Amino acid sequence: MGIARRIARLLTAMVLLPLLLADCSHAQPALDRVAARGELRVITLQNAPVAFQTGDDGPSGMDLDLVRGFAEALGVEVRFITPASYEEILPLLRRGEADLVAGLIETPNRKEQLRFGPVYQELSSQVVYRNGATEPTPKLEGLRDGARIGVLSGSSHEELLESLRLVNPQISWVAYPGTDHLALLDQVGNGNLDYAVIDSRLLAQALRFYPELRAGPVLDQPRNKAWAFAPGEEDSLLEAAEAYFGGVRDNGRLAQLEDRYYGHLEQLDPFETQVFVSRLEERLDAYRGLFEQAAEETGIDWRLLAAMGYQESHWDPDAVSPTGVRGIMMLTRGTAKQLGIDDRTDPESSIRGGALYIRMVREKIPERIPEPDRTWMALAAYNIGYGHLEDARRLTQKRGGDPDRWMDVKSNLPLLSKESWYKQTRYGFARGQEPVRYVENIRGYYDLLVWREQRPATEETGRDSWLVALLGS
Template sequence: MIRLHLLRNCIVASVVLSACGPTPAPPPPPPPPGNDLVVFLRQGAVTWFRGTDDQGTGLDYDLARMFATEHGLTLKIIATNNPVQRLANAPSGAMIGAGGIYRPPAPLPATDGDALVYSSAYYAIEPVLIYNVDGFKPGTWKDLAGETVGILEGSGIEAALVKVRNEHPEVRWQSLALPSTEALISQVSDGTLDYAIVASSEANATRSVYLTFDTAFIVAGKQELAWAFSKAETRLRDQVDSFFARCRRDGTLAKLIERYYSRGQVTRLDAGVFQDRVKSLLPQFRENFERAQDETGVEWRLLAAISYQESLWDVQATSETGVRGLMQLTEETARHLGAVDRLDPQASITAAARYVGYLKDKLPARIQEPDRTWL
C-alpha cells in the first residue's frame, strides 16, 4: 500500500509539478474578514501539493485545515514562494505563514523575521547539501571552494547557516526566489545549479521524481519547522501552539508525519522506468482513467497508480494465475463487474474502479478519507 501511495503521488508530481520556475509575487491581500484564516503557504512535496482537487493535500495544509475547522474559521490558502515576506508585508488580521519555514534561533537576526513571532515546532529536519550525480560529489566544505550553493529564499535557512557561512567564505551562496523546494531540487537535477541546501525530508520525498540528484552531506544540526505570525497575532500563535500540543498528545501529528514523511522508496531504476512510462504510456490511457472517475467517483490518478502496480500499463499483461489486462482482473471478477473483454482498456479500468468503490463502501462510516482509500 505504501508503494501504491507513492506511485499515485509520483503521478501527481509528474503531471502537476512540472511548472517549477519563479512566479511573480501577487499584491498583498486585503485584510481578512473576521471569520477567515489566511495562510500564506509554500508548495512542496510534503507541505502542500495540488492535483487531486482544488485544494490538494500535505502536512501544513492538513494542519491548517484542521485548525480552521476546530476554531470555526474559513481557510483561505494563498500560494507564495516566500511566506515570511508575504506575512511581514501583509495588513493586520488572522494570517499565518507556513510551509517549510525554519524556526529561527533567538535572538532573531535583523531581517523581515524581526517583525514576526513563531509557533512551537511541529517537526525537525536536517539541512543537507545536494549535488548533481553527473558532477562532483563533495565530501566537505573545502571541496566547494569557489562553487555556488543555492538556498531557498524565505525559508529561514539563512539563520541556520550563519555559522557555516562565516566559517566558509570561500563558498558562493546564492539565495533563489523559487516557488518551492522542488524547484530548487529540479535545478540541481537538471544541471542548472550544481549544489543546493534543502531539507532532508524534501530530498527524500522527491528522489523518485528528480532522478539525477543525491545527498552529499548534512550541513547543520536538526532544525525545527514552525509557523510564523505577525507580532500583533500572539493570541493566534498561542492558539496554534495549543493545537499543536493537542495533536502531539492524541497522535494526530504522528499520523500526519507518518503519512507525509515516512514514505516507502522506489529504487532509482524503477523510478526511471516509471517516469518513462508516465510520458510514453499514461497519455494513451488518461482519458480512460478519467472516464472511469466520472462514472464511479474513484480518482483517476489512484486508478492509474493501481494499474501501474498491476500491469505496468501493459494492455496485454497476463499472469501465471490467469489474471489479464491493465487492471489484472480474474475472469470471474471481470464477469461480475460487467467487463466482457479484460483486454479492453476502458472495460478493465471501469470494472476495477467499481471494485475499488465497492471495497470502500464496505468500510465503516467512522473511517474517513484519506484513510478510507489507503487502508
C-alpha cells in the same frame, strides 16, 4: 480535554481580556481580532513538491491541513497568503496583514524577531546534486573553483551557509528570490546549478519527482519547524495554537497527517521512478482515455486508477501472473465473471472492470472512515481480499490501535503471515506485507501522475518539462 473545549475556554477568556488591558493598551487581542474578522490569515511558503487535490478544497499538505484544522477549531475561515520572498514575512505580520506563518524553521535570527509556537517537525539543511557530479562533504570543503551553489534568499539555509563561511571563507552561493524550493531543484536538474541546499524533508519528497538528482550530506543538526507569530503581541492566538497542537497530538491526528504525507516516501527508488517515467510515454497515453472514461463512470480519480494499473501490470494488456490473473488491472477469473467481463486482456474491459471492482470494495469500507484512509484500505482489500483486511482491522483493535486509521492497520497487516496471530483470525494466513507495499507503491505512482499534471510543458517541444529533464529532448 478536546481541542474545541480548550480553545472555547480561551475564547471565553478573551471576552474579558479587553477590559483587563484597557489601561495599558488599545490594541485588539490577536484571537479577538481573528474571531471578529471571521478569518484566519496565514502565510504559507511554496515548499511542497506536490499539491494533493482534494476536490473543492484545493491543494493540501501537512501544513495546510493543520492550518485548516486550527481555523475550524476557531470557527473561522482561512485565507492563505504566499509572500514573494522570505523577507516579506516579518513586515506582513507587523502590519497585521497576516496572523501567523505556518511551517517556518527556527533559527537564531528568526527567534530574535518572531515568537514561535509548538514544534511539530524537525528538519535539517541538506545538499542536493545531479547524479554523476562530485558529492560534497558535510562542511562543503574541497569544492572545485566556480562550483555553483543555489539557495533561497532569506531562508534558513542561507543563514546556515553564512555561518559555514566563517570557517570556510571560500564558500559562495547564488541567493535566489522567492520561496519556491522546486525552482532550485529545476536549476540543479537542468545543469544551471551544481548544488542546492534545501529542507531535508522536502528533498525526501521531491526526489521521487527528480530521479536524476541525488541527496547529498546534511549540513546541520535537526532544527525545529513550527508556527511563528508577530513580535510584541499578547499571547492569545499563540495560546490557542498551543491548545490546538496539544489536542491533535493527543487524538493522533498529528501522527496521522505525518503518515499521510510522508509515510510512503521511501517506497520508490530512483530507478523505479525512471522506469515509470519511460512507460508514461510508451504506454499510458494509449490508455489514458479509457482510465478517464472509467473515472467518469465510477467517480474515482483516473490518476488513482492509472496508478493501480501500473502497479498491477505496468499498463501491459497481455500481462499474466503465475496465479492466472490477467490484463492491465490483473483481474481474477472469478472477479471478471462477477463483473460480466469475457476478455480480461481487452484494455477497455479490464480498466472498466478494475474501476468497478475497487468501487465495490470501497463501498464495503465503513463510511465513518475518513479519506484518504478509506481509499487506502480499499486498495489493500483489492489486493489481499476484504476478509483479510477485516482480520487486520480486528487485530489492530485488539492490540490497542485504531482500526479506522490506515497508519495503524498497515502496521498490523504483516501479522497475518505469523502463525501466532493468523490463528486468531477468521480468514487465516495471508501475506500481509504485500498489501502494505501495494498501497504505498500506488500512493507513490499517484503522486507522480498528479505532479505530471501540474508541471508545465516546454515551449520548444510541447513535452512535459520534467520528462524532458529525465528522458532528454
